Amino acid sequence: MSKRLTKAVIPAAGLGTRFLPATKAMPKEMLPVVDKPAIQYVVEEAVRNDLTDVLMITGRNKNALENHFDNVPELESALEEKGDQTRLLTVTKSADLADMHYVRQGAPRGLGHAVLRSRMHVGDNPFAVLLGDDLVDERDDVLGPMIAAHAKHGATVIALMEVPSDLTDHYGIATVEDIGEGDIVRIVDLVEKPNPEDAPSNLAVLGRYVLEPAIYDILETTEPGKGNEIQLTDALRRMAHENIAGGVYGFIFRGRRYDTGDKLDYIKAIVRLALQREDLGPMLEQWLDVESHRRK
């Protein structure tokens, strides 16, 4: 019987170069998606899945992240005095969400290295990793089925999604085996960001992982790979090949996901989420309609 999952690790040390100059003095994780920073959606997703112990792997210039998940007494008392309970709640919500912890990555040596920095905090427990650039629509559950598969098999589970064949060089790509469990498959092989002509499939690794702690020993000896960085994909590949701690399973996610690290997808995420909102949706929809006719 595997231990209960309570810990989430969120790597947030990236430089956000794709969004310069917006990210020159502000962490990319703080870019708003409608009116909430992108990172808050990810922490909320962890908490929805009972992962209330959250460790963020940060770096220099990331203080805004810690501030966002903390109280701001002067702002709270100002809103309190005004009797603005609605806004007060939005301000205190992020501070009350989870039990937040932070550790710095030190040097940008890759996702595998960032995850290894969580070892002291996580110890000998299974844990989830959520990548901040991947925003999963609240209506579509990705971690739930992964946590269930982890409980059933007592082994590591990663999320997969189908991507267009010409985009394989943006993702870790998996070779999988059907085990008669529908969208839960067995991972046979993994390769980080192959060129389309070398890709074994179009099943990409999406930034959600439920990991057995055995991954740490593997990461300790994982040599830098693609981009001269220590890749989590390479460590998972070894786990799968050598069947370490039960090997690796995959959950094929078919819901909505946005890459907020990509400009076009970031804009799409904002439009999609705003369309669902009662206060913005109807007016935005009308405007989009007029705008699309105007441009024809």
Ligand code: G1P
């Ligand atoms: C990382 C992983 C990659 C995965 C991707 C998902 O890449 O290395 O395997 O497919 O996240 O978003 P990054 O996007 O950080 O370069």
